[in-house]
Amino acid sequence: MSATPASLAPAVLHRLVQExxxxxxxxxxxxxxFRTVHIPGSYNVPLHTLREHRAELLSHLDEEVVLVCRSGQRAxxxxxxxxxxxxxxxxxLDxxxxxxxxxxAPVERGPERWDMERQVRLVAGSIVLVTGLVGIAVPGAHLVG
Incomplete structure (x- = not known):
């Protein structure tokens, strides 16, 4: 196992796909x-699933494999x-x-979705907003809890 995995530039992968x-x-x-946007022809194997079933995957992956994620970290x-x-x-994929x-490079798009971090920020912001509004309407309400 190498300390730094071999990477493949998007332009090189795009050329291989075209050829x-x-x-x-x-x-x-x-x-x-994956449903929001992915490379045509790619297979979705979420990282947690891949870790759990990596031994089973070995029998199906005998050719060269390129791993893809949003920025490269999970890959x-x-x-x-x-x-x-x-x-x-x-x-x-670099x-x-x-x-x-x-x-x-070409992508297949599905319905737009917010990633988990944006969803969490929305909920946290909503809680702060509601608490602030309730605190204005009912003095001392923010102290209950």
Missing amino acids: GRAPRLLDVRTPGE REAEQALAQAGLPNLRV GGMNAWEAAG
Whole structure:
């Protein structure tokens, strides 16, 4: 296992796809992220699922594999997990989907979804807003709890 996984530039992967020589693409993002936008022909295997079933995946992944996520971090984690399980020929899409889209490479889009961090911020902000409004309407209400 290498300390730094081999990476593949979006332009190189795009050329391989256009030439019909694309490696197997495993997108390790959540199903919601994958449905929102993904590389055509890629397979969604969320990171937690990949970790749990990596031994089973070995029998299905005998060719070169490129791991994809939003920015590259989760793909590097997936590479480490699969390399520890004995899978060779692994590469990470350099810069992930962010770089793929920035390069103007083709994507398949589904309904737009907010990522989990944005959802949490919305809920937290809403709680602060409601608490503030209740505190104005009912003095001392913010002290109850």
